[in-house]
Amino acid sequence: xxxxxxxxxxxxxxxxxxxxxxxxxxxxxxxxxxxxxxxxxxxxxxxxxxxxxxxxxxxxxxxxxxxxxxxxxxxxxxxxxxxxxxxxxxxxxxxxxxxxxxxxxxxxxxxxxx
Numbered sequence: 773x774x775x776x777x778x779x780x781x782x783x784x785x786x787x788x789x790x791x792x793x794x795x796x797x798x799x800x801x802x803x804x805x806x807x808x809x810x811x812x813x814x815x816x817x818x819x820x821x822x823x824x825x826x827x828x829x830x831x832x833x834x835x836x837x838x839x840x841x842x843x844x845x846x847x848x849x850x851x852x853x854x855x856x857x858x859x860x861x862x863x864x865x866x867x868x869x870x871x872x873x874x875x876x877x878x879x880x881x882x883x884x885x886x
Contacts, residue, residue: 792820796839798878804860805842805876812856813848818873835863841877843867850874 794802794817809815820842825834835841841863846853857864857876865875 791817794820794842796821797842798840800862800878801840801842801876804857804862805844808846808853808856812850812853813846816845816847817842818845819843835877835879840879841875843873843875845873 794805797805797820805815805817819836821839822834822836825836826832827834836843854864854866854874857874863875863877863880867873867875
């Protein structure tokens with residue numbers, strides 16, 4: 773019995789379970805994350821709401837400061853997930869180098885129309 777409880781607690785504390793809350797995200801962002809997980813592979817959210825978040829180098833408020841954005845990883849078919857995202861309404865930013873994550877948000881980045 774003790775082993776079963778330990779394994780249950782271990783599962784609850786895994787990184788996939790302990791990510792940032794998605795509760796405050798707009799329904800459209802949550803729906804995209806859910807779709808990607810169902811069709812392209814496991815989604816691990818790495819960032820949502822960050823109080824007073826600023827866009828690096830600009831000083832402007834980030835969409836994370838209003839919980840309108842999510843950064844995440846896809847373990848699966850990341851390329852297909854990105855292709856699907858580009859066809860959807862909303863903001864999509866891809867990070868490379870040190871980060872390797874995907875950023876999605878409501879609205880558009882720098883006024884880009886889609």
